Amino acid sequence: MDGDRFETRPTNPMNSTNSTNSTNPTNSMNSTKVSVQGLARFVTACFTSLGVSEEDARITADVLIEADRRGIASHGVARLKRYTDGIATGVILPETRYKVLRETANTLLVTGGNGLGQPVSHRAMRSVIDKAKEKDVALAAVRDSNHYGIAGYYAMMALTDGLIGLSASNAFPLVVPTFSKDALLGTNPIAVAAPTSGAMPFVLDMATSTVTRGKLEEYNRHGMPIPPVWGTDAHGSPTTDAAAVLKDVVARRGGGLLPLGGAGEETGGHKGFGLAMLVEILTGILSGGAFGPHVYGRPNAPANVCHFFAAIRIEAFIPLDEFTAALAAFVELLHGSEKAKGYDRSYVHGEKEFQRAKEQQEHVQIADKVVSEIERIGKGLGVTADF
């Protein structure tokens, strides 16, 4: 066990992309500093013990731990149980039966064979990158997959090759369309990464709902009221009661998370709804897979999550150094801009996560209760938690 394990300090789990506002609940949860290498070895071993290949297990561990490194704890090793349970119940097959169903010079249709979303997506994005390097732009639609972790991971894979990377996925139906009562859409994230000549790349990684379920869970844990643009009750009316939203949406009694923009059209909720639809079209519809309420449509059956990946070769348009310099100049301009009253700085997309990941190169802060949980999972699988 790494000595750092015992250097416990309080952290704020709200400290991710969505969370620099001042109304966040105070968080006194303790956490533990864990070796990235040790944690990766442990998570990989958990997956291989379930029949996942060494390579696929390593990719999955890397995607999960990268989320923790970037401060997106909701998508990190805290999710390990969902994946190991998925394999145990047969929703996720341990062996990745990745298969290209149709291929052209610029496109790829893939079935993930109900394997882990991470290795399926990693392989599809790798192919998209290779094709885009040759042919300037490439797209992949993937069906029969599972939750793939942070969308930004795959978009960022394109950065080192002078490409713009894009990734999107449909997801468990938690989001209510404008004027509807029931959750019929996923939180359907979109991620786009673009290189800059500055300190960090541009990485937009956003759910198309106002917030994710994890955010409601945090507020619920602290008994805090939620803003009325986050969720609706069982009648489909905006509510400030996080517990009610979570209870009703899981029991499929109605209500759920609201699209970016909130309820109705006055505050732009139909636009968030439209972006979620766009993701469904590029993932579930274009791949011939599951969409909307059909994703995770039956309990203990394949989830049929679908993804979309794209890459654009910048030099098909302008020299790479001109692109990266212009984007860095834009970021500088935004950083140097006058701030709104009450604020002394602003951020560009991916900036907070980039800083956090830089601080957490070799060690990552994990909530104590997550450490206990994954230790317990390891024990059940005969894997020692030696991180």
Added chain:
Amino acid sequence: MDGDRFETRPTNPMNSTNSTNSTNPTNSMNSTKVSVQGLARFVTACFTSLGVSEEDARITADVLIEADRRGIASHGVARLKRYTDGIATGVILPETRYKVLRETANTLLVTGGNGLGQPVSHRAMRSVIDKAKEKDVALAAVRDSNHYGIAGYYAMMALTDGLIGLSASNAFPLVVPTFSKDALLGTNPIAVAAPTSGAMPFVLDMATSTVTRGKLEEYNRHGMPIPPVWGTDAHGSPTTDAAAVLKDVVARRGGGLLPLGGAGEETGGHKGFGLAMLVEILTGILSGGAFGPHVYGRPNAPANVCHFFAAIRIEAFIPLDEFTAALAAFVELLHGSEKAKGYDRSYVHGEKEFQRAKEQQEHVQIADKVVSEIERIGKGLGVTADF
């Protein structure tokens, strides 16, 4: 003059995409039923009288009138003055010096030569469609252009060829980045069109700000307070005073429209900001053109608006009829879904506009003051308003 000219009836100019909420100001503005053919002839003649070629004038007229047909009056012939003024002041060149700067099998870099945005965009999208039909996916980045009208027009051009169409543009800086004081981004629309086997296609056409300037102008005209997620005052603080936002942003004293999601991060404003950045990256940065505050950066100089166009051949992935049937089934499912309390129907994207355009095939309702204005413009150019 068409006899229908005198069949005046009141219409509600708020009756476009953003506006089925109940808090809209009542509008008593009168309007006139005008022949589409006559109006097209008139607008075309206005442009040719200024030195625009017959073909380019016809395209520009078609894009403007299509907006009116679809009920998006803010982007219709009400804008004629901005274009004719643009040509008169030399901001827009009448001759379209469209030039392909770089081309591959799948991509296109274009300069619009500071011509009218509509013929430049029409030509670029046409090339993208031709390439996508051959090579499954194609992209164009366009620089040195001007306002191109409704983004959805170009996305919809792809529909008849079994393609998904996409269009985006940067624009006059009216939108404030999260935590910033000044407007440094355009309303940067994104449009995506996808075919269905149902009655109408899916057409998402949205500004990445919560609302457009036209919406604030409407509320201002009626002395109505605006929701606090629409705009900020000169200090960068959310306000309900439409007049103040409009006055300060135009005088560049600070404040402006808010990104989709509103101010700060709690309600998701950083996501709307991110989408606006994504548009700047695909348009101004990727084309080597102007971005953010540099668009319309100097008075009476070229606006340097930039666009992005894309098309995806559906059959590179799955048979077209499977795609259109699945998307139609999804739309049916949404239409048939239980509604939120207080609502009896819901809409998918492009539905209201499709209905309105169907009602306005041959005649289109134009506000009386717009009719007077364009008649006045025609008179100045020696063009008779015989619509």
